[in-house]
Amino acid sequence: MHTKGTCCCSFEDYKLTTEWLLNQTSHRPKVAVICGSGLGLLADGAANKQTFKYQDIPHFPVSTVPGHEGRLVFGMIEDTPCVFMQGHFHLYEGYSLCQVTFPVRIFKLMGVELMLVTNASGGICPDFKVGDIMIIKDHINLPGFAGQHPLCGPNDERFGIRFPSMSDAHSKDLRGLVLDVGVELGCSDFIREGVYCMVSGPNFETIAEARMLQVLGCDSVGMSMVPEVTVAKHCGLRVLGLSLITNKVSLDYSREEKVNHEEVLEICKMRAEVLQKIVTKLITRCQQQSINTH
Numbered sequence: 574m575h576t577k578g579t580c581c582c583s584f585e586d587y588k589l590t591t592e593w594l595l596n597q598t599s600h601r602p603k604v605a606v607i608c609g610s611g612l613g614l615l616a617d618g619a620a621n622k623q624t625f626k627y628q629d630i631p632h633f634p635v636s637t638v639p640g641h642e643g644r645l646v647f648g649m650i651e652d653t654p655c656v657f658m659q660g661h662f663h664l665y666e667g668y669s670l671c672q673v674t675f676p677v678r679i680f681k682l683m684g685v686e687l688m689l690v691t692n693a694s695g696g697i698c699p700d701f702k703v704g705d706i707m708i709i710k711d712h713i714n715l716p717g718f719a720g721q722h723p724l725c726g727p728n729d730e731r732f733g734i735r736f737p738s739m740s741d742a743h744s745k746d747l748r749g750l751v752l753d754v755g756v757e758l759g760c761s762d763f764i765r766e767g768v769y770c771m772v773s774g775p776n777f778e779t780i781a782e783a784r785m786l787q788v789l790g791c792d793s794v795g796m797s798m799v800p801e802v803t804v805a806k807h808c809g810l811r812v813l814g815l816s817l818i819t820n821k822v823s824l825d826y827s828r829e830e831k832v833n834h835e836e837v838l839e840i841c842k843m844r845a846e847v848l849q850k851i852v853t854k855l856i857t858r859c860q861q862q863s864i865n866t867h
């Protein structure tokens with residue numbers, strides 16, 4: 574029985590979904606890629622694909638936001654077995670954080686070791702331009718400050734410890750690797766690094782809120798990713814986050830432009846191909862490194 578404020582998913586739920594998937598596919602993914610708004614194309618580079626609609630997977634939430642296809646795609650990037658989430662879940666859709674992060678624990682139980690998260694966000698750092706790709710160096714869990722935290726409730730030691738450290742949530746090695754990959758692909762000009770802040774949404778920020786976030790040290794703001802990263806880190810996955818700057822957040826009352834989701838998707842479409850190249854190369858490099866270090 575679940576009590577108020579605790580996780581709505583039991584270990585048996587996670588196990589059932591994992592076993593269902595493992596029975597349906599012979600893929601055994603080592604890398605999971607969560608594709609943010611309009612970035613489902615990241616799965617296109619995978620070979621030997623097998624796709625499941627979220628609605629057909631037991632206990633899986635479904636995507637309700639345009640730009641989130643709602644499909645789980647298994648496939649190979651060179652020699653690395655991967656799983657791609659074409660669309661993820663948000664608090665503003667009405668999901669609990671336990672539902673939002675449900676797939677992460679499924680990945681863990683399936684044997685995934687590395688999770689790459691992508692998303693769209695609004696640039697707060699004045700140096701950022703629309704179309705920049707921000708390597709997430711760190712994050713601020715703003716809903717977490719108000720008790721909206723995916724690890725609230727009884728701790729399940731089978732996944733991780735009660736008080737996990739988050740000071741190294743975003744792998745330093747992987748961040749360095751993205752910079753190298755950026756140089757190789759000739760796209761260093763628009764690769765940045767910064768702090769991502771999660772807000773619950775669904776409205777875009779007021780100017781006063783945006784100014785507050787800037788004072789707090791946020792370089793970009795979005796409505797996702799932090800719960801997934803927190804749960805991934807809790808259960809021992811390596812994590813790398815990449816955020817596409819799709820708009821500049823208004824910090825000035827005289828600015829007339831207003832952001833909208835269509836514009837966000839448009840920029841994602843424009844950058845999806847290069848982001849796909851970065852993700853593909855990164856996965857290949859990780860595979861080579863693990864071969865070299867074993």
Ligand SMILES: O=P(O)(O)O[C@H]1O[C@H](CO)[C@@H](O)[C@H]1O
Pocket residue numbers: 608609610638663691692693694774795796797798833834837
């Ligand atoms: O974080 P993702 O899902 O990539 O998308 C971002 O873009 C949407 C708003 O346009 C919100 O969902 C926000 O979080």
Ligand code: HPA
Pocket residue numbers: 693694695696777778794795796819820821822832837
């Ligand atoms: O400006 C933004 N704010 C919050 N979330 C977002 N996702 C894309 N752009 C934004």
